[in-house]
Amino acid sequence: MMIIRNLTKSIDSQLILNRISMEINEGELVAVLGASGSGKTTFLKCLALRERWDDGQYIYEGNDITNSSWLERLKLSKHWAYLEEKADIQPRKSALKNVLRGRLFYTPFWRLITGRVSTEEYANAMDYLENVGLLDKAASPAEKLSGGERQRIALARGFVQRAKVIYADEPISGIDPSGAERVMQDFRYVCKRDKATVICTMHNAEVAQRYATRILGLAGGKIVVDVTGRPLTQRERSLIFG
Numbered sequence: 001m002m003i004i005r006n007l008t009k010s011i012d013s014q015l016i017l018n019r020i021s022m023e024i025n026e027g028e029l030v031a032v033l034g035a036s037g038s039g040k041t042t043f044l045k046c047l048a049l050r051e052r053w054d055d056g057q058y059i060y061e062g063n064d065i066t067n068s069s070w071l072e073r074l075k076l077s078k079h080w081a082y083l084e085e086k087a088d089i090q091p092r093k094s095a096l097k098n099v100l101r102g103r104l105f106y107t108p109f110w111r112l113i114t115g116r117v118s119t120e121e122y123a124n125a126m127d128y129l130e131n132v133g134l135l136d137k138a139a140s141p142a143e144k145l146s147g148g149e150r151q152r153i154a155l156a157r158g159f160v161q162r163a164k165v166i167y168a169d170e171p172i173s174g175i176d177p178s179g180a181e182r183v184m185q186d187f188r189y190v191c192k193r194d195k196a197t198v199i200c201t202m203h204n205a206e207v208a209q210r211y212a213t214r215i216l217g218l219a220g221g222k223i224v225v226d227v228t229g230r231p232l233t234q235r236e237r238s239l240i241f242g
């Protein structure tokens with residue numbers, strides 16, 4: 001479980017996040033909605049400790065990680081996956097190799113140098129590719145895949161990493177509707193099966209309502225909407241999008 005207290009963040013003396021407090025539980029699929037420029041990405045980066053907090057307290061699994069050292073952050077990054085808006089994949093490497101990068105933290109140093117992959121890891125990565133429906137693309141260079149497929153490769157990497165928390169910045173923007181559905185279904189799958197927590201930003205309230213277990217609405221530096229297990233009311237929508 002993560003507990004956020006009074007998260008505050010300014011950029012260039014503009015207050016982006018204003019004393020935000022909340023708890024997020026294991027297994028939740030949280031969609032963060034907000035108008036353009038409302039601070040969704042900043043919020044996500046702060047939660048993933050990719051941005052420094054100006055103020056506030058952050059408790060993760062009982063540990064105060066607010067002022068964690070780089071070493072503690074490195075340990076956390078073993079259990080956390082951050083999916084960039086444009087999936088961070090190596091275009092010339094095959095889908096399979098990109099997925100195997102998720103095992104980096106678990107790989108003994110000598111194997112990193114020699115580039116050897118154990119049969120077990122290989123089978124594991126293929127399983128995950130199958131889970132995200134991309135088994136037939138395993139050998140294709142990532143640059144030949146569509147935006148949605150790349151996003152799902154990045155996601156498969158998070159699976160292989162057995163991430164406990166997946167932060168995803170606009171994972172379905174620029175992806176066709178059926179690709180977007182698959183990405184969201186994949187998220188639901190890890191939340192259910194691995195009890196992972198997924199926190200993703202998006203613009204699309206319809207998709208959020210269909211897949212997320214919880215919707216947060218960000219406006220004016222505050223969480224103005226926080227609903228679990230039901231669609232948004234008209235009023236809540238206008239609170240978020242104006």
Ligand SMILES: Nc1ncnc2c1ncn2[C@@H]1O[C@H](COP(=O)(O)OP(=O)(O)OP(=O)(O)O)[C@@H](O)[C@H]1O
Pocket residue numbers: 011012016034035036037038039040041042043
């Ligand atoms: N590196 C930066 N330098 C200056 N201003 C920034 C920087 N990063 C973010 N901002 C500003 O902070 C505000 C919030 O940005 P952020 O990217 O978090 O919003 P967002 O809700 O994710 O937007 P979008 O939906 O358009 O991606 C914006 O006004 C933006 O201009």
